Amino acid sequence: MTDVASKHDHEGTAEHAALASDAEQRVEWAPAEPTRKKRRLGLWIGIPVGVVALGAAAASLFLIAPGTTIGGVPVGFLTPGAAAAAVQDRLDQTTITLGDGGESVSGAELGAQVDSTALASTAFDSRPAWNVTQWFGEPISAPVTLEADVATAALRGAAGDLYVEPTAAGVAFDGSSYVVSPDVPGAGIDPEAARAGLQSAFDAGQTATVIDPELTPVASLTTTAAADETAATLNAMLENVGFYVGDERTVPVDRAVAASWLTVGTADDGSFDVTADAALIQPLVDTLPGLVDRAPVNGVVFANAAGTIIDDSDAGLDGRTLQSTDGIAAGFADQLATGDAVYRLPVDVVPVTTDTITRMLEVDLGEQRLYLKENGAVVDSWLVSTGRPGADTQTGYYTIGWKTPLQDMRGTAADSGVSYIQPDVKWAMYFNGDQAFHGVYWHSNWGNRMSAGCVGMPDSRAAQIYEWAVAGTDVWVHA
Structure with missing residues (x-):
């Protein structure tokens, strides 16, 4: 039993060993099955939608x-x-x-x-x-x-x-002044x-x-109102256009000549535009020296004994010389374009020489003579007729006051108390109340006291001193 068993066991063992050896050569271990991943489709869809929403x-x-x-x-x-x-x-x-x-x-x-x-x-x-x-x-x-x-x-x-x-x-010159043609409206789409x-x-x-x-x-664009304003400016220019020395319009310019220098146009905005042509102004400018230059005119002024000027109507006239005509035409053209028609000329002044004269009418009652004196020197003399005794011409220093070339004289004689009227008395010059120098046509008894107080003389002599003695001239009456 033992042997059988041993054999069996031995054979089994050998067989098992053989099988084991063969299996080691033919059998492999299979890998483990991986874990299945979870599906996240909703996440992949949701991300783009979220981005869009954001x-x-x-x-x-x-x-x-x-x-x-x-x-x-x-x-x-x-x-x-x-x-x-x-x-x-x-x-x-x-x-x-x-x-x-x-x-x-x-x-x-x-x-x-x-x-x-x-x-x-x-x-x-x-x-x-x-x-x-x-x-x-x-x-x-x-x-x-x-x-x-x-x-x-x-x-x-x-x-x-x-x-x-x-x-x-429009604005146009009609030969004497600038006149306006009014505007007329047109029509167009509103x-x-x-x-x-x-x-x-x-x-x-x-x-x-x-x-x-x-x-x-x-x-x-160019209105009647603008034309009226422009015409008014131009016409005002024509009133005083010219070349001036100081405030004197030394060389007036004819209205038509001035208008010929000017052109009245319109600007893009409809306003009027005035220009002047210097080339047209130049011919007149070339004549200015002959019209402006002048030599001085010596004069005289009259003073009284105190040295006060009583008349400077003949004081003379300064001379003048135009400095140059260069640039005047262009300058005047520029002025005219702005509405300024007063061109002030550049001149050199040559001063006048003025003499001062002191005049006196001296009446010598004892001589019955009138003396005309200039600066103390006698320049003329003649016999006169002064006031009668009782109607004396009063002595003293006086000045000529009111003057009249013709009047009817009325008064009352101091010596007789008789009132009188003397018509058409010429060249009276009063110096002391109602006493005056005047002409006498009703007698010629010169050198004798014949009047009611005035100083009488022939009409021709009275006219002479009337022109010679201005108001304020000194009068001296003495015995």
Whole structure:
């Protein structure tokens, strides 16, 4: 039993060993199955959506709410800058047509504008995209304005035969003065009608509209009022035009000659423009030395014994010499263009020599003689007739006062008390109350006391001293 068993065991052991050896060569361990990963599809989908949502939220901080319009222009989901550009672009492209089949002009050609930057800023401030309560709000009003000059020019070009050119006011010289021709209004398309039509189309979101070509007066740029003012200035110039030395108009200029120097035109703004031609002024300038230059004229002034000047009417005249004529024509032309017609000449003055003379009428009652003295020297003398005894010519120092070439003398004689009237007495010069020098035609008894107090002499001699002795001349009466 043991042997059998041993054999069995031995054989089994050998077989087992053989199998074991063979298995070690043929059998490999399989790797363990990896753990299956969890599916995260929702996460992969959610990430892009989240990014978009975050971007939209961020963008809403810089965009205008959807459904917002400025005028008739949608600006939702635009930045303020883009909105401003869109509004102005739409206005530029909007056109109005002048009547059925008429010419069309665009907003850009009319100089149409809205304050798009301010409107867009207001839209964003009041209606940001993030504020859903402001979505699809009422349209924001956008007042349209036109550049007046641009619109007028564009409508004028589009109006064709409907446009009537205004007549400008004019200023012209008629031979003696400047006269005005008044302006006459024209006719053209009313810029306000164009603006209103453009506004209506713009607000409605339309890019084109037709308006009735309503005419309105078109004023001239050069108005009657401006012409009146210019003519008044020119006529005032003609009143005092000339070449002056000081305040003296030494060389007057004829009105027609001065007008021939001037050209009256108009500037681009319609105002009048006055110019003067220096070349036309030059021929007269060339003659100025002969008209201005002069030698001094010596004169005389009269003084009384106290040295006070009592008459300077013959004081003489300074001489003068024109320094140069260079630049005068051009300078005067410039002045005339500004409305100044007084040209002051540059001259050198040659001083006058003036003598001072003191004159006196001396009456010697004892000699019954009148002496004419200049600076103390006797220059003439003749017999006179002074007051009778009782009606004496009074002695003393006097001056000539009132003078009259002819009068009826009335008075009462001091010696007799008899009133008298002496008609047509010539060349009276009063020096002491009612005592005077005068002519006598009713007697010729010179050298004798014949008067009621006056100093009488022949009419010819009375006329001589009337011219010789000015008012204020000294009188000395002595015995």
